[in-house]
Amino acid sequence: MRRRTTRLGALTVVSGLLLAACGGDDAATGDGGSGDTQEITMWMYPVIFDEADHSAFWDEQVAAFEADNPDIAVKVEIYPWANRDEALGTALAGGTAPDVVYLIPDQIPQYAHTLAPVDEYLDDTALAAYRPNAVESVSMDGQLLGAPILMSINPLVCNKAAFDDVGADYPESWDDLLALAPSFKDAGYDVTNYWGSVDATLNTSFYPLLWQAGGDVFTDDGSAVAFNSPAGVAALSLLVELADGGYVERDLLTTIPAFEQTNTAKGQIGCTWQQVPADLEPFWGEENIVVLPPLRQRESIAYGTVGALSIMADPGDAAADAAGRWVSYVSSEAVTSEYVVASGYFSPYALDDSLYADDTRYAEMETHLDAATAGTPHEHARQVMGLLAPEIQAALTGQKTPEAALADAENAAANLFD
Amino acid sequence: MTPSDEPSRARTAQRVLARREARIGLLFVLPAFIVFLAFRFGPAIASMALAFTDYTIGATPNWLGLENFRRMLDDPVFWSALKVTVMFTVMTVPVSLAMSVGMALLVRRAFRGVGLFRSIFFLPVVTSLVLAATVFTWIFSSNGPWSSLMGRLGLPEETWLGNPNLVLPALVVVAVWSRFGYGMLILLARLQDVPRELEEAALTDGANAWQRFRYIVFPQLRPALFFLAVIETTASFQVFDLVYVMTGGGPARASYTLVYELYEQGFRYFNLGYASAIGVALFVMTLVVALIQRWVIGRDR
Amino acid sequence: MRRRAYQALEPSRRGKVARGALLAVASVVTLFPFYAMVVLSLKPAAAIEFPGSLLPWNLATEAYDRVLSGQNLLQWTFNTAVYSLVSVVGVLLMSAMAGYAFAKKRFPGREAMFWTFIAMVMVPYHVTLIPTFVIIAQAGGVDTYWGLILPTLANAQAVFLMRQFIGGLPDELFEAAKIDGASEWRMFTTMVLPLCKPILATLGTFVFLWHWNDFLWPLIVGRSNDMWTLTVGIASLHQQNVPLNVVLAGSVVAFVPIFAAYLVGQRYFREGVTMSGIKG
Structure with missing residues (x-):
């Protein structure tokens, strides 16, 4: 009998093990173990929209890098943009975080305590050749927490077909936009769009207006939120006026429909600062895309961001060293130039010759890079968006006045700053 | 004199047998119990403990005492989530129960094709809420069938998902669609127990359909209805999938529920301590409702 | 008259x-x-x-064409199948064993253990979500099949139902077998399990359905695209800039297996859902 019960016990253990074995490859990131080669993992996101092209790009870079660094094996994993902070946070919690990860400035502060400074891995000439605002936006307390590999900008993009149809001039300021709205509405167009869903980032939607009105999200010292200001009220009032007038697509204010279902994709809008030309080209046709300077209220300012590679391994670790060499290679002027052209973004380096000399629209966008802002990095940046976005919706749906909405958001955010 | 050895040996044998049985019993329970301790019981206790800390990823937790709960009471987002959750429940449960009763009565008697109807009405129950949500998002969009139907009825032709006052009713529609078949089935089983003779007698006494339902059928359904009310209330308190896919809690937090806040605090911002405190609040709420329902049922008896 | x-x-x-x-x-x-x-x-x-x-x-x-080629749909279907099927086997085996012991064996702590199970039916799933995640994360279970499956095997309701059912089986059956000298494990596999077939089928169907449609736990534990289940994958398609027809095509693909199973085993679905309470 004893034997039987032991067998029963063994069965339980075995089934447990079987279950565990199903686990397969529990990401063997990090220390790479006993072998001679140091394995490192990098998380990327679909910067190049076509999955196959994107994988091919990295395969090529990994092959080139490994040829020069036979002691390092690099694995690039491409993840979706959606919910990437959740995925990264979960991985950190589970100890399966990557060694290198693609981050943008407003993500960096919340991961700062897990990031190794990258300055020491980059050579000085490369550091000096970066555009200053690229370096600045990924630095904290004088340390560079990511190596910039690309820059983006969201200028004002207008739809030539719509403007020809209405017979209007392109807008330069908020007032121009509001003045155009009724005639666009009469002709069956929305003058612009506003993506108000709480799942959409405010970086490309509300914050540019806030900055154009001279406001900011956080106070300079980062000790409180600053959006509840005359500038904030002006920005939100503009949106409320557009929403109340029926000048923007209603569904977009609160939900995210499939893009091809929207008036934006159907070409039934005038201008947008929330899509870039690459998004719109397949729908509008290249000939209808007009790139313009960002709208002006007090100043003309656009959202632009920096994509940087950050190192998550512990500094001094062998993995961190390998990661550093990889990051240094990938962030070089040559590799980034190839990458940004393939993805339709811009180089973080102050290049002598534009990469887009023969494309007027991209050349136009490139001239605005220095004027772009990625906002104030802050460890609560994403949480503040989570608090502010629903209040903006409240104002857009007529539940609250702009003043009350911003005050309520400020009030809710106070909890974060205890 | 000393008793003979026989009984005591038998008793020893019995004891050996009992001990063996106990060992086997324990071994058989063990796998389930270990998993249970590790993933249900343990976490339930841990949840209470975490709620008193500022636990987050990659940092040592600090004991905060009641700080999380104090923050919760101060947090307008929590109160609004609580209100939304209660409102959603208060709307969903009665509508769902009424639909279940109505449909159960319609498919109660055997007739040709009744099996097909029952299958159709049960189909949404086996369908994932995520899949339902993808279709219903389109149905409720401003170019979709629902808005168009509302337009025909003379109501504003807008997307219900974009209107803070209508977003919950829209979610209620989806929730009821996905659940009424379940209640229908439960009630159908009960309806078979209604004594036919009673109904016939009532009929001969001249009772109309409503009277027969009110005085003969309904009393039979009562216990099942209470059971359903408990189940539906618990399910409504925990609504998440629909909110996550269809609205993200919007517009203006009009569909931002407690479980959604728990998810957001826990797995978007990784404030695990605060999220645990929200979990504890959810537990207390469920407990209170269960106790009230038990009390009501007890009083009823 | x-x-x-x-x-x-x-x-x-x-x-x-x-x-x-x-x-x-x-x-x-x-x-x-x-x-x-x-x-x-x-x-x-x-x-x-x-x-x-x-x-x-x-x-x-x-x-x-698009959803089947580009979007990992087949991987998600496979993950969902693994999640559902392994869980069904695990839950049925463990709950049958425990139910048998609770119903037919005397052992110290039996009542206490049983009531622990029952009491936990009261605690909503979401309350234990955070600590369960922390445990799985600490154990390295994020993004693994075992991390996904193991916590969902703790199913108090299944244990309760199995105890009820086995408790209703006559003791004589087991005593006869015991006199024949059958070992406990053999008796369990050759007698108890076959006798439990009806309830195993309904309970199994229910557990399968629940896992196939489960969303929140896979969403939390599966961080990478390769580990997503169908529900998580479809929700993610829905949130990205994927055309509506592609999202719906994915939904159809995710729905077909459940629909086919429903057509074949409607009775078990109905009984399972009626017996075990509502879907997640």
């Missing part, structure tokens, strides 16, 4: 027509989302319009 009353309880002709009409309307409303899902998934990618797009012509399979 009795005969007449019997007939009278059946609806009159007009009543039957009314009932038929009501049922027809209710069926159309109930089935409409399924119809829309299938038809719209078969439309070309251009903007979908109401009501034009609901007409069942001009069908195209491009959405299926």
